[in-house]
Amino acid sequence: MTALTERPVSLADISRRVRDAVRFAPIGTMTTQRLDTSVRVVRAPGAPSAAHLSLALDGHDYRRLAARTLDNAGYDVTSYGTGLLVHTGTATRSDLFDFVVGWCDTCYYEHDYDPVLSEHLMQVLREITPPCCTDYQEELEAFATSCRNRLRRLHDHIGHEQASHRSGRYVLARQPETWIVLERAATTPDVLYAALEGVTSTQDLSDLTAAWENTG
Structure with a gap:
């Protein structure tokens, strides 16, 4: 077997999961969102196992939905300013x-x-x-x-x-x-x-x- 090493957090996976969840979320009166620029994920400086997630959507409901979606996928999620800090977690x-x-x-x-x-x-x-x-x-x-x-x-x-x-x-x-x-x-x-x-x-x-x- 190949030696097992720490894997950097996947920015692409975080982004696609949150986009998919928010796109069809029945939050308030809005059930569909244009998400071309609504989700932004960048690697945390000096921390390959962490990423910053920001949503260009108003309301805490979207951030809670994003956090729950990523938590269900095994990521560790904490609040970070108006966004979220996402770690590789335990898959x-x-x-x-x-x-x-x-x-x-x-x-x-x-x-x-x-x-x-x-x-x-x-x-x-x-x-x-x-x-x-x-x-x-x-x-x-x-x-x-x-x-x-x-x-x-x-x-x-x-x-x-x-x-x-x-x-x-x-x-x-x-x-x-x-x-x-x-x-x-x-x-x-x-x-x-x-x-x-x-x-x-x-x-x-x-x-x-x-x-x-x-x-x-």
């Missing part, structure tokens, strides 16, 4: 990770996974999944439901064999976020491989996807 504290862990618990396996690896993978995966968590959870559940038996076979025949190890060719097979990796591999493989470069080895990812193909 495994997100609604999306809770969802995949819960689904794995109840649907197909007991998992003994590496929480440190999950954190680093989820920091990347949240940047390449759709910003609306509720909609994406529905897509992800539909994918997993249609592939339920394949997911079980993947874990039983590969993930289980590696359960006592923190490394190995198929280390990804026993991670709960692998469900997201496989869905993204089926949907946007080039984006997935590029995003995970430096987080996990290309060989590990190739081994996982090859094993997945063999379960079909």
